[in-house]
Amino acid sequence: MFTPGSKYLIAITGLSAVSFAMYMLLVHPSALGAVALIGLLAATSLLTGITLFTRDGHTAEDQTSAATLDTPTPSMWPLVGAAGFSLLLVGTITTPIVFIFGIVAMLAALVEWTVQAWSERSSGDGAYNAQIRQRIMNPIEYPILAAVGIAVIIFSFSRVMLAINKDAGALTFILAASAISLVGLLISVRPQLKKSIVLTIAVVAAVGLVGAGIAGMGVGMREELVVAGQEDHYAHKECGAEKSEHFDKGVSETISAKSGADATIELIDGKLTAHAQGIEGLQDSITVARSNPVNIIFRNKDAGEFRLAAYLGKTKVADGVSEDLITCTQLLPQGAEQWLTFSIAKPSVSGEPYTLSIPGLAGQSVEVVVP
Amino acid sequence: MRRLKPFILGTSGTLFLASCATNAPQDTWKPKGPNAQKIDSLQKPVFAVAGIVGLIVATAVTYSVIKFRDRGQPIPKQSHGNPALEITLTIIPALILAIVGVFTFRTVFDLNKTSDTQMIINVTGQQWWWEYDYPANNEYGITQPIITSGQLVIPVGTKVMLRETSRDVIHSYWIPALNGKRDAVPGRITINRIEADKPGIYAGQCTEFCGLSHANMRMEAVALSKEDFAKWVANQLKPYVAPADGTLAKEGETVFLNQCTRCHQVNGLTRADGTPVIAAPDENVWSGAVPNLSHLMSRNTFAGAMFNLLTPECRTDVWKSESASFGAKYLAGVSEPCLNQTDLRGWLRNAPAMKPMYANPTQLAATNGKYRGMPNLGLSEADIEKLVAYLLTLK
Numbered sequence: 215m216f217t218p219g220s221k222y223l224i225a226i227t228g229l230s231a232v233s234f235a236m237y238m239l240l241v242h243p244s245a246l247g248a249v250a251l252i253g254l255l256a257a258t259s260l261l262t263g264i265t266l267f268t269r270d271g272h273t274a275e276d277q278t279s280a281a282t283l284d285t286p287t288p289s290m291w292p293l294v295g296a297a298g299f300s301l302l303l304v305g306t307i308t309t310p311i312v313f314i315f316g317i318v319a320m321l322a323a324l325v326e327w328t329v330q331a332w333s334e335r336s337s338g339d340g341a342y343n344a345q346i347r348q349r350i351m352n353p354i355e356y357p358i359l360a361a362v363g364i365a366v367i368i369f370s371f372s373r374v375m376l377a378i379n380k381d382a383g384a385l386t387f388i389l390a391a392s393a394i395s396l397v398g399l400l401i402s403v404r405p406q407l408k409k410s411i412v413l414t415i416a417v418v419a420a421v422g423l424v425g426a427g428i429a430g431m432g433v434g435m436r437e438e439l440v441v442a443g444q445e446d447h448y449a450h451k452e453c454g455a456e457k458s459e460h461f462d463k464g465v466s467e468t469i470s471a472k473s474g475a476d477a478t479i480e481l482i483d484g485k486l487t488a489h490a491q492g493i494e495g496l497q498d499s500i501t502v503a504r505s506n507p508v509n510i511i512f513r514n515k516d517a518g519e520f521r522l523a524a525y526l527g528k529t530k531v532a533d534g535v536s537e538d539l540i541t542c543t544q545l546l547p548q549g550a551e552q553w554l555t556f557s558i559a560k561p562s563v564s565g566e567p568y569t570l571s572i573p574g575l576a577g578q579s580v581e582v583v584v585p
Numbered sequence: 586m587r588r589l590k591p592f593i594l595g596t597s598g599t600l601f602l603a604s605c606a607t608n609a610p611q612d613t614w615k616p617k618g619p620n621a622q623k624i625d626s627l628q629k630p631v632f633a634v635a636g637i638v639g640l641i642v643a644t645a646v647t648y649s650v651i652k653f654r655d656r657g658q659p660i661p662k663q664s665h666g667n668p669a670l671e672i673t674l675t676i677i678p679a680l681i682l683a684i685v686g687v688f689t690f691r692t693v694f695d696l697n698k699t700s701d702t703q704m705i706i707n708v709t710g711q712q713w714w715w716e717y718d719y720p721a722n723n724e725y726g727i728t729q730p731i732i733t734s735g736q737l738v739i740p741v742g743t744k745v746m747l748r749e750t751s752r753d754v755i756h757s758y759w760i761p762a763l764n765g766k767r768d769a770v771p772g773r774i775t776i777n778r779i780e781a782d783k784p785g786i787y788a789g790q791c792t793e794f795c796g797l798s799h800a801n802m803r804m805e806a807v808a809l810s811k812e813d814f815a816k817w818v819a820n821q822l823k824p825y826v827a828p829a830d831g832t833l834a835k836e837g838e839t840v841f842l843n844q845c846t847r848c849h850q851v852n853g854l855t856r857a858d859g860t861p862v863i864a865a866p867d868e869n870v871w872s873g874a875v876p877n878l879s880h881l882m883s884r885n886t887f888a889g890a891m892f893n894l895l896t897p898e899c900r901t902d903v904w905k906s907e908s909a910s911f912g913a914k915y916l917a918g919v920s921e922p923c924l925n926q927t928d929l930r931g932w933l934r935n936a937p938a939m940k941p942m943y944a945n946p947t948q949l950a951a952t953n954g955k956y957r958g959m960p961n962l963g964l965s966e967a968d969i970e971k972l973v974a975y976l977l978t979l980k
């Protein structure tokens with residue numbers, strides 16, 4: 215009554231039903247997970263019904279066909295499918311990523327095993343059957359494997375770079391790039407190099423990279439990044455006492471911003487000076503366009519810590535209530551510089567003049583004129 | 586060949602006739618200032634050299650194609666090459682390029698010189714018009730910043746530095762008679778130096794595709810003698826004068842206050858209670874700015890210099906005037922008889938119908954309801970009449 219295929223599908227259907235029930239009862243259910251499991255259950259139920267109805271495709275007749283191999287070739291896909299199913303079950307009660315891996319493995323096993331089984335029924339010639347399978351599956355397998363390989367390389371390398379400090383990161387990058395260039399050069403100048411040597415180098419490099427990535431994950435991100443994440447430094451906007459060690463640090467390293475500076479504001483010997491880009495000499499005011507980002511470099515050349523504050527007019531907070539709109543840089547020690555970007559929508563005639571000034575330093579300001 | 590004859594004749598004839606055009610204000614071969622002259626002095630010999638090389642190559646190819654065409658003859662003996670000939674043919678172009686390169690670099694560095702700048706003007710591109718901000722400059726009597734659009738006014742014989750940027754997408758500023766083109770890039774300041782030898786109007790056009798009305802994003806540089814420029818500055822700095830009570834223009838001011846000041850600024854305009862009117866284009870327009878209409882009638886164009894404020898006759902009179910009389914004619918501005926009422930009224934009636942813009946209120950979801958360009962305000966003919974009368978007072 216029950217053929218081997220039917221038994222297998224009945225088992226999968228049963229396990230799908232159980233996993234769906236467990237997922238809905240034990241795991242915080244999501245629409246995606248529920249749809250995936252109910253879809254799997256429906257698909258396996260359908261296949262089970264078909265195999266039961268057709269008695270597994272009249273296997274008795276197929277076994278006597280002269281066009282097929284007597285015995286199927288060994289296949290790893292049942293194992294992969296089983297592992298995928300296990301992951302799927304584990305994923306339902308642990309993390310979504312394991313669940314997704316399980317589904318991917320099961321789908322891969324389903325497709326690969328189906329095509330393999332089909333190709334082995336094509337003829338009695340094993341080599342021909344294998345060729346048929348490759349013609350169908352290689353255009354799918356190679357891009358997927360390449361994408362997975364690239365993803366593994368990037369992910370492993372990124373874990374390493376996040377774990378080590380910046381200087382070591384730069385050095386690692388240089389060394390890795392140099393090693394790749396050297397190996398590439400070696401292979402190009404010695405094309406007769408043994409395939410086994412090239413394969414050994416590739417395997418050692420891959421294992422080394424993945425191992426380093428795993429080690430990097432174990433170590434975790436370097437302290438600076440952990441602190442920056444905890445501080446939520448990108449949302450850190452206050453112009454009062456410093457709370458962050460990492461406020462807007464990245465912006466000073468942005469090449470596009472550096473090439474777009476409207477003016478450089480310097481504090482030297484208690485005096486605030488402006489130097490607008492493209493204009494010779496120092497100015498006591500800068501003229502900027504309305505509704506356009508203005509990039510200012512503030513450079514503290516004075517002893518002590520100072521910040522640059524920009525008064526950008528008033529902003530309405532409620533009917534009849536408005537407050538000063540001020541943005542500023544971090545407190546900068548002597549010799550340090552930082553970028554300040556702002557945009558002013560209204561012309562200067564709208565009220566008090568817009569200014570750049572140093573909090574706590576009276577009488578020093580640069581007017582920002584908006585025609 | 587017979588079929589190709591009309592095509593060849595037509596193409597040749599068109600090219601020939603195009604070269605005879607007399608009204609070509611954006612002609613790149615007619616420099617009117619030292620910067621454009623430097624480019625011209627470079628491009629003419631380069632063009633000549635390139636033409637000679639092109640002619641030699643074309644002749645050699647044509648000769649080879651005809652002389653050695655397939656007549657069924659056996660394939661000649663094949664040889665790998667001629668090292669002496671190949672080296673010669675490599676060295677000659679390299680030498681030509683090196684010579685051209687030397688002069689090109691020299692010109693590039695000359696054009697980028699800024700240390701002797703005499704005047705600075707901030708130029709901001711936006712879909713689809715140019716805004717000009719003149720920072721205070723006591724040497725030229727600019728005691729307060731001046732803002733204008735459409736026409737860039739400069740004094741002759743003055744090294745003017747344009748500090749270009751953009752509010753939205755990349756534009757490119759190009760007045761061919763005064764200098765080469767320079768991109769205006771959002772978030773960046775690019776420097777472009779211009780200088781005009783003689784008074785006159787020099788036309789230009791945005792040369793970086795920037796959206797729907799790119800072809801309509803024009804500009805004009807107006808060069809005035811230093812005395813006339815001083816008069817222009819003095820006029821721009823004049824305070825606002827409200828129309829007299831009981832006039833049509835006064836009614837137009839009310840319409841302007843109700844309909845236009847949401848976006849357009851007229852410096853000095855006040856409400857009935859005396860509070861200054863501050864436009865809020867940042868709340869209504871995607872790029873956050875629209876042309877400031879202070880002293881509108883001192884300009885000759887509107888809507889990104891796409892339309893003339895002057896009638897064709899009056900405009901021709903200004904454009905074709907001699908250098909000596911040009912300044913006076915330009916400074917006269919737009920009088921009522923010279924006002925191009927057709928285009929101005931059409932613009933006020935339905936601006937998007939005259940210039941393609943993203944101004945359909947039902948299709949602004951992507952811009953949070955903000956326009957790119959002036960929308961159709963649905964003004965009545967009576968309101969348009971009043972507005973025209975009011976705008977005529979903005980001199």
